[in-house]
Amino acid sequence: MMDLGNMVRGVASDALAQSLLQFWEYDEGTLELWRASSNFVYAFECNQVHYFLRLSFDQDNSIEQIKAELAFMQYLQSNGFPTVTPIQSNNKKLIETLKTPDGTYIAVVFSAANGINLDEDTITEKQMEAWGKSLASLHCLSKKYEPVSDRRKSWLDTIQFMESVFKKHPGEELALQELSELTTWLQSLSTAKDVFGLIHYDFQLDNLFFEEDKDPYFSVIDFDDAMYHWYALDLVTALDDFIVDDNPQSKLLVHSFLKGYRIVMDLENDVVAQFPQFQRYANLYKYARLLKSLDYGEINDTPPWFNDLKVKLVHVADKLRNTVNRTK
Known part of the structure; x- marks a missing residue:
């Protein structure tokens, strides 16, 4: 989640997006905001074909990290893993930039993914199995991946x-204590290639597009959170909505996901036993990102949607803070 001040300024006008889109071919009048979260994503068309323009602020994401992201995506695609394609600009570049008084904005264009997003309330056991198999296929390729130049960030x-x-927020002593405990625990874990590598970190259903008549069934987008971490964390963050639902149906769906994962990758029971610890890490990281997002300074004119979003984020942050407190 980006700084809320940046979000307000970005949503207020598509002028930046229009300026950066000039580097690519496009159909006039087709640009529209699709998603605003950790970055801005705009849908547009070129010759009536759908594409997506993603804008990042250099304070949130460096060019080196984006280069590393795109290199990993291209590696996956070249090895048969279905993901979207970065599109070259008119300058034969995958990345274009625009300097403004507020900083530098970085633009990338991707092809659109085919298929549909599945719903967690209606997903079937068979689809869960295919989802788990898809994540394992990514991890299997990650084990063999060696970046040529730029590397993605790591858990450190x-x-x-x-x-x-x-440390910027008074009263977060418990969060710092939780961070210290988790850091010590993570340092004790093996970083062998069978358990540790470049993960997606947001392998949830809104970033996967399902096609029933294709194999593999899923095409994957949104690799901008990818990092070097333990593969188990990718499973925990993917299954977050199902793990927190402690009911028989959710447990059955989780079992189907893990069954699909094990078709491709080994998954030992002792790693599954570590899931609650990785969930603690994921909750703490999400909490830190929300705190940073809410630390937006002064905004003069807020749009109608701002207060509702702020209340929602504060509510989520409070829930996560309580989760941290309960682990003490």
């Missing part, structure tokens, strides 16, 4: 990020 970078956020 996220630890430093969380520490800097919590």
Whole structure:
């Protein structure tokens, strides 16, 4: 989630997007905002074919990290893993930038994914199995991946990020204590290639597009949170909505997901036993990112949707803070 001040300024006008879109071919009048979260994503058309323009602020994402993201996506695609394609600009570049008084904005264009997003309330056991198999296929390729130049951030970078956020906010002693305990635990884990590598970190249903008549069934988008971490964390964050639902149906769906994962990748029972610890890490990281997002300074004119979003984010942050408190 980006700084709410940046979100307000970005949603207020598509002028930046229009300026950066000039680097690519496009059909006039087709640009529209599709998603605003950790970055801005706009849908547009070129010769009536759908594409997506993603804008990042250089304070949130560096060009080196984006280069590393795109290189990993291209590696996956070249090895048969279905993901969207980065599109070259008119300058034969995958990345274009625009300097403004507020900083530099970074643009990338992707092809559109085919298929539909599945719903967690209606997903079937068979689809869960295919989902797990898809994630395992990504991890299997990640085990063999060696970046040529730029590397994605690692779990150590996220630890430093969380520490800097919590130290800026008085009263977050419990969060810092939780961070210290989790850091010690993570340092004790093996980083062998069978359990540790470049993960997606947001392998949830809104980033997967399902086609029933295709194999593999899923095409994957949104690799901008990818990092070097333990594969188990990818499973925990993917299954977040199902793990927190402690009912027989959710447990059955989780079982189907893990069954599909094990078709491709080994998954030992002792790793599954570590899921609650990885969930603690995921909750703490999400909490730190929300705190940073809510630390937006002064905004003069707020749009009608701002207060509702702020209340929602504060509510989620409070729930996560309570989760941290309960682990003490």
